[in-house]
Every structure is written in C-alpha cells, then in structure tokens.
Amino acid sequence: MSSSNIYLKLLEMKDAEAILDIKRRNRDFFQPFEPIRDESHFTLEGQENEIANGIQGAKNDQSYFFGIFLKENDELVGRIALTGIARGVFQNAFMGYYIDQKYNGKGYATAAVSLCVExxxxxxxxxxxxxxVMPRNLPSVRVLSKAGFRHEGLAKTYLKINGAWEDHNIFAITAE
Structure with a gap:
C-alpha cells in the first residue's frame, strides 16, 4: 500500500538491521513515549525476535507489523502496527507507530496512519x-486527528510508559 511519498510493507527479517538502527539512534527521543525496555530489545536478535513475532502474528491474524518506507529510495523510516486484533462482533485492532526523529514533521506519520487504516x-x-496517546504527545494527537480519528475519552493510568502509569487519550476510527 502506498501514498505519494511513502509505502507500507510487512516487515521481513531483512529489515531487522534498519529497524535496530532506528531504535538505537532514537532511543532517547522515543523513551518518554515507550515502556522501559530490556537491553536485549536494542540488539539485532531482539529486533529479529520482534519481526518473527510480527510474522507469526500476521499468519494468525493477530497482528501486522509494517515498515514505513520512503518511495524515493526505499529507506525504512519507521514502523506502524495493528495489534490485538479481535474478530467476531468486535472486528477491532489497536494501532501504534513511530517515525525516525529526522523524518518528523514531514507528514510521513499521518500518511502511514491513513494507509494503515485503509x-x-x-x-x-x-x-x-x-x-x-498520552495527552502531552501533541504531535501524535495531531497525526491521528488529521487522519480522521475521533477522540473518545481519557483512560486514566492506562499504560506503564517510561516507568510510570500514564493517562492516555483514546482515539478511534470506524469503517463508516
């Protein structure tokens, strides 16, 4: 699936080194918005395990991990995932994403979110x-708003982020 400047593709093992590079270079930038991760997460094996879990999740229709790639040179600049997929009467997934800091503010996250929703x-x-999204993460709030998500409420002490239980705004979009 592609947009004017980016495309999404399911992550493959060959993408592990590029994802690891993004994770290492952006560690301090991402940390305020992520759980505290074990050091093994920042290794090639850690990223290969995450991609393997994503591949297995796609086979089981439980999760889909997409790389966000620039069309101009096929550079991997981030990841977006649909996880916790529930079927039956719910037909729901949770979305999470990150973009390399050097590509922030260029519309890639908004394009990736829109493509992933499609x-x-x-x-x-x-x-x-x-x-x-944590209320203080205003760039991510803007991304979701621009992509057509509606604000549905505030979940108090929703996720443990960077060692603390954080409130999160809940956003959603439906097929209608």
Missing part, C-alpha cells in the same frame, strides 16, 4: 481501529 478496512475487513 489496509485495516479494505484488506483485513476490520470495522474499528483504536490508538491511545
């Missing part, structure tokens, strides 16, 4: 996609 609805036949 995949969720047209290819995966989901009805709803949710994303949660």
């Amino acid at each position: 995949i969720a609805f047209s290819e995966l036949n989901l009805h709803r996609v949710e994303a949660s």
Whole structure:
C-alpha cells in the first residue's frame, strides 16, 4: 500500500538491521513515549525476535507489523502496527507507530496512519481501529486527528510508559 511519498510493507527479517538502527539512534527521543525496555530489545536478535513475532502474528491474524518506507529510495523510516486484533462482533485492532526523529514533521506519520487504516478496512475487513496517546504527545494527537480519528475519552493510568502509569487519550476510527 502506498501514498505519494511513502509505502507500507510487512516487515521481513531483512529489515531487522534498519529497524535496530532506528531504535538505537532514537532511543532517547522515543523513551518518554515507550515502556522501559530490556537491553536485549536494542540488539539485532531482539529486533529479529520482534519481526518473527510480527510474522507469526500476521499468519494468525493477530497482528501486522509494517515498515514505513520512503518511495524515493526505499529507506525504512519507521514502523506502524495493528495489534490485538479481535474478530467476531468486535472486528477491532489497536494501532501504534513511530517515525525516525529526522523524518518528523514531514507528514510521513499521518500518511502511514491513513494507509494503515485503509489496509485495516479494505484488506483485513476490520470495522474499528483504536490508538491511545498520552495527552502531552501533541504531535501524535495531531497525526491521528488529521487522519480522521475521533477522540473518545481519557483512560486514566492506562499504560506503564517510561516507568510510570500514564493517562492516555483514546482515539478511534470506524469503517463508516
């Protein structure tokens, strides 16, 4: 799936080194918005394990991990994932994403979110996609708003981020 400047592709093992590079270079930048991770996460094996879990998740229709690639040179600049997929009467997934700091503010995250929603609805036949964002993460709030997500409420002490239980705004978009 592609947009004017980027495309999404399911992550493969060959992408592990590029993802590791992004994770290492952006460690301090990402940390205020992520769980505290074990040092093994910042190794090639750690990223290969994460991609392997993503590949298995896609086979089981439980999760899909996409790389965000620049069309101009096929550079991997981030990741977006649909996880916790529930079928039956719910038809829901949770979305999470990150973009390399050097590519922030260029519209890539908004384009990736829009493309991922398109995949969720047209290819995966989901009805709803949710994303949660800490209220102080204003750039991510703007991304979701620009991509058509609606604010549904505040979940108090929702996720343990950077060692502390953090409130999160809940956003969602439905197929309608």
